[in-house]
Amino acid sequence: xxxxxxxxxxxxxxxxxxxSNDMPSSALDDKILAASRRAVAAKPTSIAPKRSxxxxxxxxxxxxxxxxxxxxxAQQEEPEHIxxxxxxxxxxxxxxxxxxxxxxxxxxEADVTEPLQFQGKIEQRDQQWWLITSEQDVxxxxxxxxxxxxxxxxxxxxxxxxxxxxxxxxxxxxxxxLN
Amino acid sequence: xxxxxxLTDEQLMLNYGKGDAAAFEQLYQKHKGGVYxxxxxxxxxxxxxxxxxxxxWMKLINARESYQPTAKFTTWLYTLAHNHLVNYYRKNSxxxxxxxxxxxxxxxxxxxxxxxxxxxxxxxxxxxxxxxxPAQQKEVFLLRHEAGFSLEEIANLTKSSFEAxxxxxxxxxxxxxxxxxxxx
Numbered sequence: 416x417x418x419x420x421x422x423x424x425x426x427x428x429x430x431x432x433x434x435s436n437d438m439p440s441s442a443l444d445d446k447i448l449a450a451s452r453r454a455v456a457a458k459p460t461s462i463a464p465k466r467s468x469x470x471x472x473x474x475x476x477x478x479x480x481x482x483x484x485x486x487x488x489a490q491q492e493e494p495e496h497i498x499x500x501x502x503x504x505x506x507x508x509x510x511x512x513x514x515x516x517x518x519x520x521x522x523x524e525a526d527v528t529e530p531l532q533f534q535g536k537i538e539q540r541d542q543q544w545w546l547i548t549s550e551q552d553v554x555x556x557x558x559x560x561x562x563x564x565x566x567x568x569x570x571x572x573x574x575x576x577x578x579x580x581x582x583x584x585x586x587x588x589x590x591x592x593l594n
Numbered sequence: 595x596x597x598x599x600x601l602t603d604e605q606l607m608l609n610y611g612k613g614d615a616a617a618f619e620q621l622y623q624k625h626k627g628g629v630y631x632x633x634x635x636x637x638x639x640x641x642x643x644x645x646x647x648x649x650x651w652m653k654l655i656n657a658r659e660s661y662q663p664t665a666k667f668t669t670w671l672y673t674l675a676h677n678h679l680v681n682y683y684r685k686n687s688x689x690x691x692x693x694x695x696x697x698x699x700x701x702x703x704x705x706x707x708x709x710x711x712x713x714x715x716x717x718x719x720x721x722x723x724x725x726x727x728p729a730q731q732k733e734v735f736l737l738r739h740e741a742g743f744s745l746e747e748i749a750n751l752t753k754s755s756f757e758a759x760x761x762x763x764x765x766x767x768x769x770x771x772x773x774x775x776x777x778x
Contacts, residue, residue, distance in 0.1 A: 423771075424767050427720070427767055427770050427771060427774070428739055430720050430774070431720055431721075431724065431739055431770075432739060434720055434721055435631055435635075435721060435724075435739075435740070436627070437627075437630065437631050437634055437640075438626065438627050438630060439626055439630045439643075439644055439647050440644065443644050443647065443648060444622070444626065446648065447622060447648060447651045447652070447655075448618075448619055448622060450651075450652060450655055451610070451615060451618040451619070451622070451651075451655050452615045454655050454656070454658065455610070455613045455614070455615050455618075455658075456615075
């Protein structure tokens with residue numbers, strides 16, 4: 416004769432856990448574990464913590480600093496902003512040479528050179544004074560007040576010549592005297 | 595005792611994601627029984643349980659690199675298992691058996707005697723009774739006794755209310771007490 420008594424919750428739980436011991440087959444275990452090993456063997460990765468932007472919040476700040484510095488340097492190195500040291504050094508080059516270096520396109524038509532001496536006849540044409548040499552006619556720029564005293568006469572002139580394509584086309588007289 | 599034996603499940607999974615195959619083996623040995631029995635009690639068929647068990651662990655292997663320990667590892671594992679089981683039932687036209695809404699179940703939902711006897715021939719009396727519980731009650735019972743979750747964790751995992759979860763466990767225990775008795 417059997418006497419059946421009700422079980423309480425704890426007894427049910429305990430009984431279930433004692434009786435419930437089913438396990439997957441060892442073949443299935445092997446299959447799953449083999450797959451797990453294959454997965455990591457196919458793409459090995461480091462055990463060390465993976466570096467990411469989240470772990471290194473300072474890196475974006477460093478990158479931004481480099482970017483700003485690079486932009487600054489690039490701006491400093493733009494050709495139009497470069498001033499050669501030789502040209503800013505005082506007394507290292509003559510004024511005409513500096514002008515020629517700074518604006519060669521302007522100096523092409525009217526070059527400025529060291530004072531030169533010319534010999535020729537002083538003439539006036541169309542309100543402009545000219546020095547007529549044996550080779551060419553040279554325009555006298557900013558003629559001196561007494562230029563009229565030398566009109567139609569041979570004179571010895573010293574001044575800065577303006578050239579174009581190697582030829583003297585004008586002169587700024589520093590000194591003039593009869594030849 | 596090796597260093598890895600001291601690690602939590604979450605750390606083991608992270609290590610596996612970084613290529614440590616031994617970490618996975620530890621996790622598998624620790625949880626394979628619970629997961630397998632979770633499926634076996636629901637399906638009552640070893641071949642189906644093995645298939646589902648295999649699927650879940652493969653999902654876990656494939657998710658190794660994206661795993662983030664935002665919750666307990668076991669919560670993640672059994673959430674995967676729960677969802678996979680729901681999908682399995684849907685595919686097999688049994689969606690209603692694992693529809694985890696909060697419908698109150700009738701108290702007198704015991705399996706019929708012939709079904710009970712058939713199962714009892716194949717397994718112990720208590721195991722058979724568990725397998726014959728209504729799906730929702732069985733789910734709560736198994737998550738409680740195979741995975742060791744609290745009622746609150748089970749409620750979260752199954753997306754049910756705490757009260758409904760508590761009721762299901764109470765119904766399950768009541769039915770098991772009715773179906774199982776011992777001889778002193």
